[in-house]
Amino acid sequence: MTSPLNDAISRARRRVEDARSRLPIEEIQRQVASTPRPRNFFRALVELEGESPFRIIAELPAARAFEGGGPDPVEIARRYHRAGASALCCMTDPSEGGIDATWIARIRESVPLPVLRRQMVVDAYDLWESRLLGADAVVLVAEALTEGSVIDFQILASELGMTSVIEVSDEWNLLRVIAHVGFPHASGCLVAIDNRDSETGGADLAVSTRLAELVEGRRVLVSEGGIRTPRDVARLRHHGFHLALVGRGADAGEVEATLRRLLQSS
Numbered sequence: 411m412t413s414p415l416n417d418a419i420s421r422a423r424r425r426v427e428d429a430r431s432r433l434p435i436e437e438i439q440r441q442v443a444s445t446p447r448p449r450n451f452f453r454a455l456v457e458l459e460g461e462s463p464f465r466i467i468a469e470l471p472a473a474r475a476f477e478g479g480g481p482d483p484v485e486i487a488r489r490y491h492r493a494g495a496s497a498l499c500c501m502t503d504p505s506e507g508g509i510d511a512t513w514i515a516r517i518r519e520s521v522p523l524p525v526l527r528r529q530m531v532v533d534a535y536d537l538w539e540s541r542l543l544g545a546d547a548v549v550l551v552a553e554a555l556t557e558g559s560v561i562d563f564q565i566l567a568s569e570l571g572m573t574s575v576i577e578v579s580d581e582w583n584l585l586r587v588i589a590h591v592g593f594p595h596a597s598g599c600l601v602a603i604d605n606r607d608s609e610t611g612g613a614d615l616a617v618s619t620r621l622a623e624l625v626e627g628r629r630v631l632v633s634e635g636g637i638r639t640p641r642d643v644a645r646l647r648h649h650g651f652h653l654a655l656v657g658r659g660a661d662a663g664e665v666e667a668t669l670r671r672l673l674q675s676s
Contacts, residue, residue: 414608419554421505422530430535438538442570449524451547451573452597454497455653456629462652464643466672467526467632468495468665469657472507483513486662487521493669497547499526499655515544526575530554537566547573549602552583560587568598575632579604584621591630601625602655605635611659615642619649634658638668640675 455465468490470483481489487498498517501508514525527545529536532554540548550563560576567574576591576599578584584601591599603621605613613636622628628650637643637654646654656672657665 415554418530419532422532426533426535435535435538438542442542448546448571451497451524454524464652465496466669467497467499467655468669469499471662473509475661483509484516484520487517489666491521491523493666494673495669497524499528501528503529511543518544534566541570547575550574550576552576552578552587557586561590565594568594574599575602577602577604584624600630600632602632602634615645622649643672
């Protein structure tokens, strides 16, 4: 594992310990029992039969975008919904510039779309916390987890009614987890292929098109990063994709314009 990843895992473990000291998991479990069931993130994106339209998960911008007045995350979520997004993604990791996780519940109250929480998962506490906060899906970074942990978190996410989105960026990690996609049931998991270079920050769709060749059932594949033009969508569809995550690192206006442009062309 790379040093930046090790650092991220260490920060995530410290965050869990701090959160656990303030709100024990037993109390979270008690509160979760009286919260509404999650929306079906998987069903909002995947059609298992017939020709599927191209669908987009739109990621909200970083916290700094909401400083100094202007639209708040709820208003941005409404704009993405009107632009045609099928689901939303909220980065809530403060070390990555994420927004306050309490915005998830407020967004769900205002927008009829399922919400994916992007936060490094290292402990079962993360899943219970995400459920309490109102998340409908969670990201499992394959590179940061053992194969056994991926399976355990998939099972727990399913028990909590949430969809797992396993994120990979190379062949090794894809091959390590692909056999477990569809576990514990066929409509509980997606695989996001991250096209970004961790060192340069650039994105190359060739990562998605190359890794897709290793997957037979491509309806569960999400291409993430570098999708900006109708030509990008056409290229992804040619390789069996019908899902993409857009918006990471972009401002809200750019994401909204990209959504409209991509969905009108598809």
